[in-house]
Amino acid sequence: MRYVILSCLAFAVASPAMAETIRVQTLRPAASDEAAALRSIQVEPFGGEAGDTLTIQVEDELRGVRLGQEPYFRVIPAATGSGGEALLRGTADVEQRFSDYTEKRERCIKDDRGDCTSEKEQVTVKCRRRQVDLVVQLRLIAPDGTLLWSDNRPESFTESRCEDADTAPATRGQIVRDLSGKVARRVRSDFVPSAGSEDVRVDEGRKGLAKPDSDRFKAAVRSVKDRQVPAACAAWGELAATYPDHVPTRFNLGLCAEAAGDAATATAHYRHVLTLDPRNGPAQRGLWRLASRDRAMRQLEAHAAE
Numbered sequence: 442m443r444y445v446i447l448s449c450l451a452f453a454v455a456s457p458a459m460a461e462t463i464r465v466q467t468l469r470p471a472a473s474d475e476a477a478a479l480r481s482i483q484v485e486p487f488g489g490e491a492g493d494t495l496t497i498q499v500e501d502e503l504r505g506v507r508l509g510q511e512p513y514f515r516v517i518p519a520a521t522g523s524g525g526e527a528l529l530r531g532t533a534d535v536e537q538r539f540s541d542y543t544e545k546r547e548r549c550i551k552d553d554r555g556d557c558t559s560e561k562e563q564v565t566v567k568c569r570r571r572q573v574d575l576v577v578q579l580r581l582i583a584p585d586g587t588l589l590w591s592d593n594r595p596e597s598f599t600e601s602r603c604e605d606a607d608t609a610p611a612t613r614g615q616i617v618r619d620l621s622g623k624v625a626r627r628v629r630s631d632f633v634p635s636a637g638s639e640d641v642r643v644d645e646g647r648k649g650l651a652k653p654d655s656d657r658f659k660a661a662v663r664s665v666k667d668r669q670v671p672a673a674c675a676a677w678g679e680l681a682a683t684y685p686d687h688v689p690t691r692f693n694l695g696l697c698a699e700a701a702g703d704a705a706t707a708t709a710h711y712r713h714v715l716t717l718d719p720r721n722g723p724a725q726r727g728l729w730r731l732a733s734r735d736r737a738m739r740q741l742e743a744h745a746a747e
Contacts, residue, residue, distance in 0.1 A: 463665060463700050464641075465639055466702070467639050469635045469737060470737035471630070472631040473590040475527075475581075475590060476581055477633060482525050483528045484528075487530070487532055488531075490535045498624075502629045503628070503632065504516045505629075506633050514633075530579075530582065534576045538571070543565050544565070546566055546605070547563060566605050568601060570601045571599070571610075573599075594627075598620060634741060641723070657680060658677070664676070692710070692727075695708075695709075699731065707727065712728070
């Protein structure tokens with residue numbers, strides 16, 4: 442069941458693999474377990490100056506999420522009547538501030554014909570900095586009044602323009618739409634797990650290996666670069682039998698297992714690395730990816746539960 446769900450949740454496009462890296466599939470959990478478990482959400486029109494714009498963008502983002510051929514959420518506008526397992530409501534207001542300042546410019550001194558000479562002059566130009574904040578207050582509420590999720594984080598846009606600028610300033614409407622889009626994508630991230638991939642660099646360290654085995658390790662790294670990952674993983678497995686506590690070999694085997702979808706084996710290898718090198722960052726990040734994947738799978742299973 443877990444792998445059927447995962448195969449349907451295709452939200453991200455993989456990028457080309459880098460040299461000396463092994464690609465692992467990632468699954469990042471939604472920020473809210475409660476929201477991720479829902480199948481239907483009623484959206485109440487948001488209040489405030491930017492409320493209508495944000496309402497539409499949030500509805501579109503949530504409607505656009507699919508699990509296989511089915512929508513992840515049934516999004517119910519409040520105007521269609523009651524319903525939904527939770528109610529999303531909120532406000533979105535726009536705050537704008539200006540501050541004046543000056544900048545120095547160096548310009549050529551022109552002759553009588555209007556052509557630049559070799560002489561320069563310093564001039565001062567007036568400038569204005571504009572900051573636009575989209576201030577939001579969003580709440581996801583269960584039918585019994587329980588607060589399931591909230592978000593009060595503003596999104597900001599800053600623009601500096603001087604009197605000699607040769608481009609038009611951004612319009613207030615476009616700024617509001619762009620900021621609303623950021624908030625809407627943030628809501629989606631908080632409500633839905635996301636699938637993707639990551640190219641993780643292998644550990645190329647050979648210290649502690651005998652010369653022939655060091656050469657075999659180096660050849661395995663070269664195999665990864667040539668996209669012959671199974672051959673590299675097999676070579677590291679053989680080396681681990683002789684060098685069970687060689688950190689790079691152990692880490693690379695963990696990466697091999699993670700790429701193959703064997704979370705239990707990958708976890709064991711990464712933990713072994715940390716017993717030998719407690720500050721090993723790549724192994725720590727590997728365990729974080731696996732823990733994130735496990736939480737996301739629990740969210741998807743809760744969502745799929747009858």
